[in-house]
Amino acid sequence: MKAIAPYIKTGLLCLALAGSMTGCKKFLDQPVAGSYPESDFYKTDEDVDQATTAIYDLMTAHYNSNWASIYVVKTMLSDESNAGGSNSGDQPGYQTLDDYSFNASNDKVQDAWRMMYYTIYRANKVINRADAGTPKRARLIAEAKALRAYNYLELVSLWGNVPLVTGDVPPSGFTSVGRADKAAVYAQIERDLNDAIAVLPVKSSYGAADRFRMSKGAAQALLGKALLYQKKWSESATQFENVINSNQYGLEPSIGKVFSQAGEFGIESLFEVSYTTSRSYDWGNFPWGAAPESNIHIQLMGPRSDFYTKAPSDSLLGGWGFNVPRQKLWDAFQSAGDVNRRKATMMSTAELISAGGNWTSPNAWDFEGFFQRKYGSFQSQTGAPVGELNYGTNWRWVRYADVLLMAAEANFNAGSTPKALTYINMVRQRPGTALPALATVDMNAIMLERQLELAFEGVRFQDLVRWGKAPQELGPLGFVTGKHELLPIPDYDVRSGLLSQNNLY
Secondary structure, eight states, X not given: OOOOOHHHHHHGGGOTTSSOHHHHHHHHTSOOTTOOOGGGSSOSHHHHHHHHXXXXXXXXOSBSSSBOOHHHHHHHTSSSEEEESSSTTSXXXXXXXXXXXXXXXXXXXXXXXXXHHHHHHHHHXXXXXXXXXXXXXXXXXXXXXXXHHHHHHHXXXXXXXXXXXXXXXXXXXXXXXXXXXXXXXXHHHHHHHHHHHTTOOXXXXXXXXXXXXXXXXXXXXXXXXHHHHTTOHHHHHHHHHHHHTXXXXXXXXXXXXHTSGGGTTOTXXXXXXXXXXXXXXXXXXXXXXSOOSSOHHHHHTSOBTTTEEOOTTOOBOOBOOEEEEOHXXXXXXXXXXXXXXXXXXXXXXXXXXXXXXXXXXXXXXXXXXXEEOTTOOBGGGOOSSOXXXXXXXXEEEEEHHHHHHHHHHHHHHTTOHHHHHHHHHHHHTSTTTOOOOXXXXXXXXXXXXXXXXXXXXXXXXXXXXXXXXXXXXXXXXXXXXXXXXXXXXXXXXXXHSOOOOOTTO
């Protein structure tokens, strides 16, 4: 997805509140050979299609000259895994998130924040510059609104009050934008998603080449999630019902199928961002200074190859040893008798050795005896000539099982317990999960089901915070009540944008 107009590439450097303002302005004052004025762009369907594709493209930039994946940031904040790596100095930004010793200068937090605002910048351009003069352009503008809403939902749920930028901000206004109240941000999210839902097509109307695009169902699910986060239970349930009753989605037979190469953009997928195995990266041409087209974080999260020998019948390759599962998650699966989902999620050292593999360092940094498999470094998901650099694994951002569990939660809190029970049992009783149906449902059952079904999917931290369970579950890891419910506003933006800081940072 890198066929981007020259002005968009340049504009990436200049998002309000997210870059070097003076240097950027000087850079833009220089003529760029082969470029043309922004006012001449957004005129055709092709222009707007290119600009909208550029929004999706930035959402894949989890490695962009720095390891700063919002997925890994959120996972490090949870009780699912340790940072891992070689030692406490290996990617210290991730290490300090893992043990809650991070501050407002954390590079992972800063760059994750910036990438979301860069993405919003591109979405704003499409929304404000393009006209809906053709059905295609109307659809593309709707996609941009849904993508803007997605990014603002991440921002508001992780940082609280955040700058609400929906148009161009002149340099003179950089220090006056400020942080909008959460209610205003959520209101904008709801407006954007309602606008998008009215225009976007259903998933099945897209051809194979457009599977990555936002659909009506994805926007409805995001709206339901935004309403759920605000405890608007009945309104949230209505949006999830719209998704469920659309007949566009279903559950794969197993978790393993969902996260396999064959499961990408499958029946369970509402929204995912895609990568490719086909760029033929090697150690000489990999773009360490810019966003690659492959998902290098999969290699980062593979079992540390210094100590790992794969089992002959397994395809889980060695990696760089980050995102190492905790004993606590293993124990939760064991206590629930949840064998099949656990096998698709994590593997023990004993299982590795029993299958003919080996692990030679039981005291490796952060290692508690387990390996992560849901986003595993599988041979089937990488390409030549250097497998470590060519993982095409997609991030699954919204999937149907999550929708069903959010629907269960919304309906339970709205007083529709029978519906909540139906939805939680649908997830539990897919063939490959093979768990018994629950006879009754309460919030404890819903919370446990989300913990096990959605492990390593980047939702656990936000769930614990919104449930008020973070002090209980994360306190032993260093979580401080009244502080760590929110991430710090990056220090650079506090200083350059004159933004207020979150509590205790």
